[in-house]
Structures are given as C-alpha cells and as structure tokens.
Amino acid sequence: MNVDRMRQIDFWAGVPLTFLMTLYWRIRCFFSPPAPKAGKNILFIELSEMGSAVIADAALKRAQALFPDARIYFLIFAKNRPSLDIMGTIARENMLTIRADSLVNLVVDTLAMVRTMRSLDLMAAIDMEMFSRFSALLTFLSGAPKRVGFHRFHTEGLYRGELLTHRVPYNPHQHVAKCFMAQVHALTEPEGTTPHGKVHFTEADIRLAPVTPSAEVLDAFKTRLFEAYPVLQDAKRWVILNPNASELMPLRRWPYDRYKEVARRLLAEHDDMAIIITGVASEKAEAETLVAAAGSDRICNLAGFTRMEDLIPLYALSAVMVTNDSGPAHFAAPVGLPTIVLFGPETPALYGALNDKAEFITARLACSPCVSAMNHRSTACTDPACMRAIPVEQVLGAVKRLLG
Template structure:
C-alpha cells in the first residue's frame, strides 16, 4: 500500500474510529476507579510502527523497562518490514515479537484482528504506544485489551488527535529529543494518576543506545576480508561509506553533486569510498561514480543482504557520511564515526545517540519543516535549501579530520 494512501486512511478514517472508541470508553468506564499498574506486571507491550531508526532511539526506554520491571515479559508490535531490527537487537524473544503487514489493505485488517486476539489472551497489564501521529497504533493499544494505555497527547495542539482513551498520556514535546520522550512514557506507566502532578525524573540525553549486537572477532574479520576480496581497491586505505539516498523522504537527501565533491576529495587524499544503499539506489550510485571518476570509489549498493551484514560493513569501515535515516542510527551500534545531514527534520529531536556522531545542519529559518503536526508533509516542493546550503568543502574538511582520529573499527 502506498505511503500517501496509508496517510489518507489514517488521517480521516483513523480519526473517525478514534472518536468512536473515545465515546465508547467514556461510557463504559464512567464511575469506575482509575487502574494502576501491578507491582509486578506480567506482560507489557511496546508499539513501534515507525521507521527502523526509531527502534535504535528507543533503546534506553527498553533498558529502563527491564530495570524497573525485571519480571515482566516485554512484547513488541511492529510493521513486518521493520521486524528484522527488533529481532537483531533482542528487544523481545522471537515468540513475543508481533507484526502487522501493511503491504495490502485486507491483509492488514486480518493482521490487526489476529494480533489483537493474541494480545488479549495474554492478558496485557499495560501498553506503551511510541507513535506520534499514527491512529492505527492508538487503536491497537485499545484493541490489545491492556487496562493501562500510555502514549502521546497533543493537549491543545492540532494535528495529533489519536483519541481520548489513552489513560496515561503525556504531551508530545517538539523541543526534546525523542529518546528522552520515550523515557517519559515509562515514567507515565508508573504514575498513580493522570494527569501527573509529580515531576518526572530530570534526565540528560542518553549517552548511548544501551543496545548491543554481539559479533565474534573472527566473524568481523572474515566479513572484512570478503569485502576487500570483492573490492580490492579498498585495501590499504581508510574506508568512507556514503549513503546518498533519501529513502521514502527524498527531501532529506543532501545534493548528489555535493556528495560527489566530497568523495572526490577523499579519494584524492588517499582514502577509499564505498557508496551504500538498497538496490533501488543503484542508479544514483552509477551517476555518482561517473561524477567522482576515481577507481578508489566503489558501488556497494545492495551489497549487504541484512541489517546484520550492514553492521559488519560498518565495523569494517572508518567513517559514514549519510542522510538522515536508518543507517546513521544503525551506525551508533558500531565503533564507526558518523556524519549525518539533517534539514527537513532536526538532530535535536532525532540525532543519533553517542559521541561518535556529528550532526550537520544549516540552521535555515524554515528548517525543520517535518513534524507530527503536519503529517510529515513538507512545503518546500523538493527544493530543500536547508540541505543545499550546506557546502561540500567544510564537510570534506570535517571528514578528513575525523579520519585522523583513532578508530576502534575493524581493530
């Protein structure tokens, strides 16, 4: 199903269904005392339907849940296409990972019914809905049967209506990093009543993801040797990986000509460049190779067959330069240094966690322009000046400086 179709259904039909459920819940719960979380909850569901990078940013939230409720079984509900990441990161046992397939409308309706019945049979003590504007996740939180439903509320702001049946609601804050807001959802789970009148803990931005993907040294060395055997021009040089694709949101892409200028400079300085991405990015990589014109720049689009292989590729390289998206967040799970471009969205809310990531933003007055309040629909008509105005030469200088610093990659 096309993304725009999903958004249209979610915006109009989703709001109508959320309104109906809100009225129903108000009628059936009138006069009943507020529910509290048991001292030792048995089952807690986390709903994470958005992009794969958000799963990495939710790492501190999962760590806190395990620390506070060690006896609880954690369940995770995701879109089927994103489930590989949850399994790789061990967010829950395989039998506790639940999926919705959004590729076809009727199939999605069938999955909603099947998953809802599975969750209601547990039964759940609480559900944490991490989505900002998805009404399907809000409805799933109710259909799951959990008596405590934690999620974001717009308060008086428009553009985020998801029903009034979220009984542990916190206001979405567009000025705080999303990882801190995920942690606030955990705080709301243990609140005695809502709206909360007790201040949540004061936290700084989490210093890392608190997620680990274990690799054996032999496995990493074997993968690096295979990469160098397949692309011998990368040998004996520091390797810079470049992800120039924009994915589902092409307005997040730094101009291809800028990437070509940086890659050319890196090759001239004695380094090697690998262009990464999905198979759909092959044409972009072909065009960039023609502009760069160096034997030390190779096409690695489609080279990795899984997220695990992508992480091994990061382990075998020295620097990643990337647009905002999943690769920058996955890189934070490895020792590689990262430079990430932000414009339509901001690193203040969605920047990778950890000290090895450098966020590159222009600070243009209209940036960021994508938010939960406009359904992530920009008004720049593809002319993303917020990224075009980040000049390539300063980026090249920063990249060369980063390559002089000690790296733990492939050590």
C-alpha cells in the same frame, strides 16, 4: 502502500474510528466499569521508523529494569523488523509485525494482531508513535489495562481519541529518546497524574549500550566482502557514503551531485582510501551513477549487497560515514562509528543519532526544521533548499577532521 496514502488513511479513517472507539469506551465504563485486569507483560508499539527502534533502546532496557518479571514485546511494520536486530534487546520470538505493503495485508494483519495482543497477558501497552491514530487504536485494542502514549492536551489538531490511561506530553524541546523514557516511567507514577512523565533524564540515561561484533562475525563478513570487492582489501581506510533517505521523507536527501563531488575529492586526495556506497537493492542503479562519476576503481557500490546483519561489521571496519538523516546514522551509533549526519527538514536536537562520535550539519535556514510530530511529519515544501545550503567544503572538512 506509500507514505502519503498511509497518512490519508490514518486521517480519514483514523479520526472517526478513534472518536467512535472513545464514545464506546465511555459508555461502557459508565454502565459497566471494566473489572481490573492483572497482566504482567509490556508491549511497545513503534511501527514506521527503523531508526526509532534504536533510539528507543534505552527505554526498552529501562522497562526491563523496572519490571524484571515482564516479558517485553515490540510491534513494528514487517519491513522494518530487521532494525530490532541492531541492538538485540528484543527476543526474536517477541517481535510482532504487521504488513503494510497493501491495504488488504494491512487490514488482515491488523485484525489478526488484535487477537494476538489479547493473548499476551499484557499489563501495559506503550504507543511510541507520534500522534498516529492507527497506533492509538492498536494500543486500545490490545486489551492492556494501562495504555501509555503521547497526548495533545491543549494542542489543537492531531486528534486521536481519548483512549490512553497514562497521558505523556510530547516535548518538542528535548531529544525524542527522553520522551520515550518518560513513557516507561509513566507506569511508575500514580494513575491520574496530569501529565505523566514528571521525571528528569540525563544524557547518560539515553546512552546506547556499545555493540561490538565478534571476531568470527568480522572474519565471515570480510571473506564475503573481499570476494565481491577485492579492492577493499588493499585500502587502509574505508569511508561510507549513504546518499539515500527513507521514503518517509525524500526531502532529507542531500543533492546527489554533492555526494559525487565528495567521493571525487576524497579519492583524489587520499590514495590509501576506498569509498563505499550503501543502500538497498532498489537504489543500486542510482548508486552506480555515483561510482561512474568518481572515475576510480577504489569506490564500491554495496547497495543491495549488505544485509541488515552486515551493517554492524561494516561500520566496525570503516573509518567515517557521511549520511543523510536516516536509519544508517542510528544503526552506526552503537558501534561508535564517526558519522557526519546532514539535517534539513528535521533537527538533530530531537532526532540526532545517540553517538558521541557523530557530528550534525544543518544550514539553519529560517524555515528549518519544517516537520515535526505536530504536523504529522508532513511539509508543504517541495524544494529542500535547506539541504542544498550545506556546502561540499563543510562536509569535506568534517570528514578530514574525523579522519584525524
């Protein structure tokens, strides 16, 4: 299913379902208060964003430190599961998935997941989604006695029931990684605290643990890569261009012609450099137009060639990456790859990659950012002038600066 259809289902089905579930819970608690349940494990629910699995990593590690006897589970949409492999914090057997490629699969997997969650001996379920009714229902149906999530409090709209036991305010003025940390710490605060999450976090608290591929992994990847693209073996520096963005928000894409110009200019000015275009298999044909426009044999189309497990060695071997605000910016962060991230509809203040070597470029138009958790990350804009306002010269200048 596409993102717009999922938003419609979340609203038209989610609002009445969360209302009815809230009514049921209140009536049940009034007549027959549930007996305390002693679980020990923790379930994190973050379904829809691959990059968020990386942003949330510090919170996952903090949960492990605060509750060393707990087994940590993570529930995510099936197509996004490979993003959990980047940091390797969650054991493969503790990764839970729901298919969302069709309504039938979504319903079938959700019903099965309710049964699975209730077998996990949960102490807490932490809903990391931003005001999703679907994830609120999953959190409640998990059977966990402690249910943590973002609550609207006095904010109008975005109703998703009253199903949480630990209500954390979503703070739109600090990085979302700190919001995730606040959710974990809510479990250490007295029940009934209003709001939960009264704790200070520093930049060091959300810093990602570095990820370095082994020599064996690097050698295996280079062997496979050089067989397919021998020109890369002769180039001293690789610059990655990631011109794509997830279907969640195509407005985040910098115009394709700008990427073509960046590729042409870099190849013309640096004869020791190769350009790598990344993307998924469905983006291969479009990426090929960029390769053709560059007019050089030192540009390689890796769309569909790289698997998720290839990204860490690819980033470790590369010099710089230019990317839209999307998953690769976050996947490259633990490697420390110098990265230029182009922002428009969203802001790096909230969603910037946790990478000390990242530079964020935004035109800062009066209308930008136009999407947030408060509008369900939806916008009326159909003309992303905020992305077109980022000039080629500014991006090229940043590339050259990071190349040193």
